[in-house]
Amino acid sequence: MENRERSIKNIIEDKLTGDQLKEFNRIYYGREDHCTLKLNDEAIRKSEEDGIQLAGYSFKAANEDTRPPRVVKLGLVQHSIVLTTDNPVHSQRNAIFYKVKNLIEIAASEGVNILCLQETWAMPFFLCTGEKEAWSEFAESATNGLSVLFLAELAKKHGMVIISPILEDDNGTWWNTAVVINEEGRILGKHRKNHLPSVGSFSETAYYSPGDLGHAVFDTKYGRIAVNICYGRHHALNWLMFGLNGAEVVFNPSATVAEFGESFWGIEARNAAVANGYFTCSINRVGTEEFTIKTEPGKSISRNFYGSSYVTAPNGCRTPSLSRVTDGILVAEVNLNLCRQVKDQWGFNMTSRLNEYAEELNQVLLQK
Known part of the structure; x- marks a missing residue:
């Protein structure tokens, strides 16, 4: 296995066994055992046949007298593109x-x-690429775009809530948007990426504006969810607002390459889960994407994405990551009652002193 393919889990399990491995898992993952889910044989067969990594883990919560368990299965999908970027858009x-x-x-x-x-x-x-017009055909409506309609059918077929991050075209204005589709195939709403990077060759402000829809939390049949798109994970207040608005699960769909923060990929969403008392789901694409720059003949750009999708519980326990190079599905069976149980235990909301911070932030802003 090449170094680029090896995950922390692979490396450690090659070196440690027994009690040593349990102790590593306790410190690094937050629990000695990964609580692996038993997956069905047909799903395993199909995923192996198609070269897809399929992994499943569970997070338990204590039994309560006044509330039944609220067990929900979350799914994270990471994948590479299929055709080279010089093919027609529809293909x-x-x-x-x-x-x-x-x-x-x-x-x-x-x-x-x-x-x-x-x-x-x-x-x-x-x-x-620094180019916009050449890629404009990928932009679509958040209400009747091709990918939204495509996923709405699948959501209805499977009784599944699906979050569809798209490049939104709203009457000629572009946004980096996540559309939330409910289990009946209806659009519940959307979130637009709040924070845009201007790092190296990723200057997203050249394509679209920072989000204007705040920090929406969507009340679905299965729980209260929110979406913190990619670069927004670097901003602690972004995570905070989703929690204050009642999120129980916050998804972080991303497209991130190694030179832009792989060393802290496994930290930020995990910190957010602990600080805000909700589950976080980090999703990153995989594969290499190569682009020929149309405005500069002979110039090309290559980008390698590192996958490594994972889930963190509000108590800080996390799953192993999916592969750095392979298409994958991570299934996490969670009990949402754990959110309130952890909040009650740690008291972070009760001790947050938000009014004091609001006053001091206002003073700082007035001085600028």
């Missing part, structure tokens, strides 16, 4: 649709209730 998109439909069918066979795809899942992540 690239249809090939991804075919792949993603297969991934969702496998997730559905595992009983997934809420599923999230990666950032701008139905297209290559072309923002590194």
Whole structure:
């Protein structure tokens, strides 16, 4: 196995066994055992046949006298593009649709209730090219765009809530948007990416504006969910507002390459889960995407995405990551009662002193 393919889990399990491995897991993952889910044979067969990594883990909560367990299955999907980026737009998109439909069918066979795809899942992540017009055909409506309609059918078929991150075209204005589709195939609403990077070749402000929809939390059949798109994970207040608005699960669909923060990929969403008392789901695309710059003949750009999708519980326990290089589905069976149990235990909300911070933030802003 090449170094680029090896995960922390692979490396450690090659070196440690027995009590040593349990102790590592306790310190690094927050629990000695990964609480692996038993997956059904047909899903395993199908995923192996298609070269898809399928993994499942559970998070328990204490039994309560006044509330029944609120057990929900979350699904995270990471994948590469299918065709090279010089193919026609409709060919690239249809090939991804075919792949993603297969991934969702496998997730559905595992009983997934809420599923999230990666950032701008139905297209290559072309923002590194510095070109806009050449890629405009990938932009779509958040109400009747091709990928939204495609997923609405699958959501209804499987009784599944699906989060669809897209490049939104709203009457000629572009946004980086996540559309939330409920289990009946209806659009519940959308969230637009609040924080945009201007780092190296990723200058997203050249393509679209920072989000204008605040920090919406969507009340679904299965729980209260929110979406913190990619770069927003670097902003603690972004995570905070989703929690204050009542989120129980916050998804972080991303398209991130190694040179832009792989060393803290496993930290930020985990910290947010602990600080805010909710589950976090980190999804990152995989594969290499190569682009020829149309305005500069002979110039090309290559980007390698590192996958590593994972889930963290509000008590800080987390799953192992999916592969750094392979398409994958991570299924997490969670009990949402754990959110309040952890809040009651740690008292972070009670001791947050938000009024004091609000006053001091206002003073800082007035001085600028």
